[in-house]
Amino acid sequence: MECKVKRFGILTSGGDAPGLNAAIRALCRAAKNQYNMEAVGIFNGYRGLINGDMKVLSENELSGLIAQGGTILGTSREKPFKNPVVNEATGLLPVEAIKENYKKWNLDALVCIGGNGTNTTASLLFQSGLNVIGLPKTIDNDIEGSDVTFGFYTALDVATDAIDRIHTTACSHGRVMIVEIMGHKAGWLGLYSGIAGGGDAILIPEIPYDINSVAKKIKERKSSGKNFSIVVVAEGAKSKEESLLDKKSFKKARAVMQCTIGARVAKELEEATGFECRATVVGYLQRGGTPSPYDRLLSTQIGAAAADFIAQEKFGNLVAVQNGKIKPVPLDYVAGKVKNIPLDHPMIKTARDLGICLGD
Template sequence: MESSKVKRFGILTSGGDAPGLNAAIRAVCRTASIQYGMQAVAIHNGYRGLVEGDMEELAPSSLVGLLTEGGTILGTSRDKPFKNPVPDAESGLLPIEAIKENYKKWNLDALVCLGGNGTNTTACLLSHEGLNVIGLPKTIDNDIVCTDMTFGFHTALDVATDAIDRIHTTAHSHSRIMVIEVMGHKAGWLGLYSGIAGGGDVILIPEIPYDINSVAKKVMERRDAGKNFSIIVVAEGAKSKEEALLDKKAFKKARAEMPYSIAYRVAHELEQATSLESRVTVLGYLQRGGTPSSYDRILATQFGTAAAHFLAEGDFGKLVALQNGKITGVPLDMIAGKVKNIPANHLMIETARELGTCLGD
């Protein structure tokens, strides 16, 4: 076995689940064990488990069959120990103090944190507190900066595209406007890519505020050309031009007061503007669940094996990232608190426009 600066490390998954998490866990732990003789410690339910000390040594037998399994065997939560920290009722410890206690109690030399923007922001803060941390980029939104791709995105893209394909047949049969809502709260990568792959006539994403009149014009142009249906792909974070003028607090308040998701509002607005029947499909958690695609299995495995090498080398405070086809490490300080939005001149934006797809502006 090769020498390593790490003997024991904790591993956790935090935030929303995504296809490929178990493949990444398997890759980190197997490589760390086979190549370096490290012991992995499973931390259950994300950062909550790190605060509560909900941990156990991970046996090699626990990794069998994980490559194709969806979800996460470690469990997950959206707990953020640095946000509005409250002392524990029994111990009186703040979350970060409890984390340090458990890190020491379990004789951990490092942590591997698998997750999206929030997870890696917390990982960065833990690094600032003196813990040895490595992050892995997981999210179906593909919105983590400094990495070309996150694992989970391609599987969600396949699911969303398949759904749009299936809805096409119903739309054509019933001469309806079909509004399909996909995930993408702050960034529209999934909506844009699935919309193009599925032949969407209109694609609405957070980066391009929409004018419902422009969308209605596209639908009516299709009707006048003898096309009796339209496919509208809407990212959950899509916003109107009026909403785009609101500050963050006002926008959040407006969305909290909205009685339904954005797809229902768009469908209602289109019915009023065109007098054509509209129907809504919200894909929701279907996009996050199930077996990861081959691409996500491979990408998660590449990230996981690289993380094991980072551990052995003591290369901490990094996110394992994909840049120009190569696996590299990016300082977590460059990731924390940031979102990778789609640039206005992105190739896929230009491709959509050249196809005649309406982007709502």
């Protein structure tokens, strides 16, 4: 089938996540096989689009990508609309340079794969006159308009495995072990891995915590003969006192905090209970490595669907997943938003039904 779009650019931006390469592979192959479109790989996110760092992708470069972690295109956190500076060599502002390179490379469309920041920029580029489509990638699962993002379930596997392994040390030493999980603004990964890993307390950004509530839970376990506890803490978890701060004050308070949130909770709990507490930060292990079969399938499905979106000229949309089906969601609806866990979410009810302390 022929279509108006002959050549499109593709970039990956923001934090890396399992499934990026699988999405690149699926998009490029489906675009070629179904519509005879040519794909141009843009290196290092929006920075490459500004600098013109790109090349036509060949079929050989797509081979084996479905199981490969990271991104062959590289990534950056470049934000062309934020504090734009004129390039001395070209005399152009970032967005002007992007438009020049879009034209220079004969691009008919642009596919931006990433999370909240990436798709916010994608929305602004669409408003600036470019044909843009966004893909939902993030281990945080916090993109508005899509039920799920690729990368999340692989990170969930890793985080759950980490909690499982911490259990044996906690039990052997009779300790309270705090496991810090990624999730600055949303607690999907912390909540899901905490339940899957058998956590006794789970602290997430959506529910400000009272350390005394967590201490009470741990003391109750001790009194019942259980000599250890597992506390899962999302990196964006905040105390009830912190929840009263405005965004600027909260960021300032976190900037001067001399330890991770996991370490802080460990210290607070040790003081409140008198029990030995230790903290572990799972960190970047959650973002790296081979994508799980689920994420390979999801990113492949989304990538292939993106080729259809291009051919059908569904520009200005995110390739979203809703109720198990691919749906177009306007980028201006997605932009600048974070999909937090609703307080009435079934998984929060499940945690409470199990007696897991959520800190409130």
